[in-house]
Amino acid sequence: xxxxxxxxxxxxxxxxxxxxxLGLSLVATAVLVALVLLDGQPASAALILGGFGLGIAFxxxxxxxxxxxxxxxxxxxxxxxIGGLIVIAICALAVVPVAALKHDxxxxxxxxxxxxxxxxxxxxxxxxxxxxxxxxxxYTVGGGSGRMLIALLFFVVGSVxxxxxxxxxxxxxxxxxxxxxxxxxxxxxxxxxxxxxxxxAVVIIAVARKxxxxxxxxxxxxxxxxxxxxxxxxxxxAGGHPWSVTFGYTVWGAKIAGALGFDFSHAAFWQxxxxxxxxxxxxxxxxxxxxDFGMLFGAMAAAAASKPFAATAWPPLKSLLGAAVGGxxxxxxxxxxxxxxxxxxxxxxxxxxxxxxxxxxxxxxxxLIGIRLRPLFGxxxx
Amino acid sequence: MRKVYIVVxxxxxxxxxxxxxxxxxxxRAVSPEDFAGACAPCGAPCPSKK
Numbered sequence: 001x002x003x004x005x006x007x008x009x010x011x012x013x014x015x016x017x018x019x020x021x022l023g024l025s026l027v028a029t030a031v032l033v034a035l036v037l038l039d040g041q042p043a044s045a046a047l048i049l050g051g052f053g054l055g056i057a058f059x060x061x062x063x064x065x066x067x068x069x070x071x072x073x074x075x076x077x078x079x080x081x082i083g084g085l086i087v088i089a090i091c092a093l094a095v096v097p098v099a100a101l102k103h104d105x106x107x108x109x110x111x112x113x114x115x116x117x118x119x120x121x122x123x124x125x126x127x128x129x130x131x132x133x134x135x136x137x138x139y140t141v142g143g144g145s146g147r148m149l150i151a152l153l154f155f156v157v158g159s160v161x162x163x164x165x166x167x168x169x170x171x172x173x174x175x176x177x178x179x180x181x182x183x184x185x186x187x188x189x190x191x192x193x194x195x196x197x198x199x200x201a202v203v204i205i206a207v208a209r210k211x212x213x214x215x216x217x218x219x220x221x222x223x224x225x226x227x228x229x230x231x232x233x234x235x236x237x238a239g240g241h242p243w244s245v246t247f248g249y250t251v252w253g254a255k256i257a258g259a260l261g262f263d264f265s266h267a268a269f270w271q272x273x274x275x276x277x278x279x280x281x282x283x284x285x286x287x288x289x290x291x292d293f294g295m296l297f298g299a300m301a302a303a304a305a306s307k308p309f310a311a312t313a314w315p316p317l318k319s320l321l322g323a324a325v326g327g328x329x330x331x332x333x334x335x336x337x338x339x340x341x342x343x344x345x346x347x348x349x350x351x352x353x354x355x356x357x358x359x360x361x362x363x364x365x366x367x368l369i370g371i372r373l374r375p376l377f378g379x380x381x382x
Numbered sequence: 383m384r385k386v387y388i389v390v391x392x393x394x395x396x397x398x399x400x401x402x403x404x405x406x407x408x409x410r411a412v413s414p415e416d417f418a419g420a421c422a423p424c425g426a427p428c429p430s431k432k
Contacts, residue, residue, distance in 0.1 A: 021387070028395050035402055036411075044411045106415055110422040111429050146383040149390065166426065174429040177421060241413045244423045255401060274414020274425025282405040283398055287413045293398065300391075310387045338422045347423070 021144075021304035025297040032293055036284055044290055046238035051294020053231045054243075056302040058139040058295070061224020065341040066127045066136050069367050074382055076211030078204045083221030084346075085201050090229025091350035092193045095242055099351060100186035107181075107351025108242040110338035112358055113174020115166065119337025120344065120359040122329050124366020127341075128374055130155070130326025134245035134340030137327070138292060142299025144310035150320050151327040152249075158331020159246060160253035163275070166335050167268040180352030193352040200357075232346070239287040242347035246334040248288035251278045253331075269335075288343075322377025326370075337362070 029052055036044035057063070068080020099107040110116060127133045130151040132140050137155055140148040181189030208215035217225070235243040254264055258279070264270040270279055278286045303309055314320070334340045337359055339347065345363070348356025371381050414425025421428035 021391075024388075024391055028391070031395075031399065035399070039407055041410055047411060108415075108423050111426070113429065144383075144387065146386065149386070163424075166424070170426060170429070176428045176430050239411065239413060241415050241423070244413070247414065247424055250424070256397075269424075269426075272414070272420075272425045272427065273417035274412075274420055277408075277412065277417065278414060280406065282402040282407040284402045285405075285407050285409075285411050287411045290411055310383045312383065314383055335424065338424060338426070343423050 016307055018304040018307070018309040021309035022301055025300035025304060029294065029297045029301075032284065036290075043238045044284060047235060047287055047290035048294040050231055050235040050238055051291035052298035052301070053294075054135075054228060054235075054291065055139050055142050055295040055298025055300070057224055057227040057231060058135060059143050059299045059302045061220045061227070063221065063224045063228060064136055065133045066131060069364065070128060070371055070382070072204070072208070073364070073368055073371060076208045076213030078208035078213065078215035079217040079221060081204050082201060082215065083217040083225040085197050085204075086217070086222065086225035087229040087232060088346050088350045089194060089197050090226065091232040091236070091242065091346065092190065092197065092352070094233040095236055095350045096181055096190040096193050096352045097186040098236070100181040100189060105236070105240050107179065107353055108244065108339070108343060108347030108356070109177035109179055109351060109353045110344065110348065110355040111170070111174040111177055112355055113170070114172040115169035115174065115336045116338060116355055116358055117362045118169065119162075119333045119335065120362035121333070121366040123333030123337050123340060124363035125370040125373070126326040126329025126331075126333055127363075128326070128367050128370025129322045129377060129379075130330060131323070131379065133342075134330070134334060135295070135342050137330075138245060138295045139299040142296040143303040144300070144312075146310065146312075147315045147319060147323045151323040151330075154324045154327030155246075155331040156249045156253040156256075158328035158333075159250040159335050160257060160331070161328075162332040162335025163250050163254065163269040164267055165332065169336050178354040189352045193349065196357065197349065232350070235291055239291070241287065242343070242350055243291060244288045244339055244343035244347060245292060246288070246331070246340045246343055247278070248286060248292040249331065250275075250335060251283065251286055251289060254279050255283065316378055318378040322374070322379055325377070333366075
């Protein structure tokens with residue numbers, strides 16, 4: 001998880017419920033669900049509730065891509081990465097065949113090229129400085145981390161800059177998405193996808209064993225991974241596409257900038273049909289925003305149900321600066337790299353799209369650099 | 383930090399509801415990938431379409 005943000009309750013101590021924030025999170029979720037139901041959109045309500053469940057699952061399992069990747073790179077520990085692969089494998093079981101067979105569904109695809117490589121690499125640096133990725137930022141903000149509140153703010157800003165940069169980076173060239181099911185059919189594509197996940201697990205375990213490190217995921221990572229994988233499937237069924245996080249941030253930032261007088265009518269990104277529609281329509285019409293809101297309030301409810309909410313002091317300024325720099329890099333990188341650990345890596349691989357693995361391969365060295373830079377911001381390399 | 387959180391949550395929630403009430407809502411929630419020509423989760427076009 002975005003580590004060290006939450007302290008485990010003392011054994012035997014009764015959980016202290018923070019009624020104010022528990023109530024706020026539940027009322028806010030209920031109002032959002034009511035608003036979309038009034039519009040006759042049960043699928044939107046399902047996305048909010050799916051996000052709510054994801055917020056609880058991530059927070060309770062302390063599931064973190066950022067810390068898992070760092071532990072693997074610094075110590076060789078592979079349990080967290082294996083937990084992440086469990087999520088992807090469960091998700092793939094539904095996404096690959098359904099996206100190939102049902103017209104109303106689609107996988108997370110993206111072109112391969114310099115934009116993907118640069119974006120993922122930059123994102124990798126940012127996630128180690130911020131100490132949380134796209135989903136990690138969401139659930140730790142929901143969990144009461146003021147530091148990650150700063151990271152989220154700058155993530156949003158960075159993603160708007162990324163939206164303005166993306167067309168120029170796409171112009172550098174690239175090739176169309178490579179999807180396993182396009183070549184092998186729905187079931188062959190699923191077999192190839194699961195085989196690629198198994199191969200990755202074998203390589204990761206081999207590295208861990210060679211370094212004498214633990215490669216078994218903890219019980220909470222296994223259970224959390226299963227729960228998160230099943231919720232990913234639910235979000236896919238409700239939204240028609242794999243779960244994504246960061247497009248919502250870009251929409252929020254552009255809406256705020258627009259309200260402050262910024263004109264996006266000449267920005268190429270915001271003239272593409274999808275982003276143009278998202279910018280003009282209600283924020284509750286965007287699938288990514290719906291799950292994001294649910295996840296924030298779900299994590300808030302889970303945190304407030306077990307301890308006083310946001311009761312810790314603000315971290316040192318250096319640490320907040322790290323969160324800001326990391327957030328900016330993640331935001332910009334997520335737009336150029338077509339998403340974060342969730343939208344690009346989990347969603348991409350679970351769709352059988354080659355860009356998911358390319359994103360992983362490019363983000364990992366970015367993480368290495370980010371880990372080296374962490375002490376500059378008062379953060380441990382471990 | 384609690385006070386900051388209360389302000390952020392209330393402002394954020396008001397912004398969400400306000401945006402929803404003043405913006406058009408064209409039926410079911412969509413992703414940019416739902417639109418013709420989209421080649422990525424953000425709706426970017428395919429390189430081959432250029």
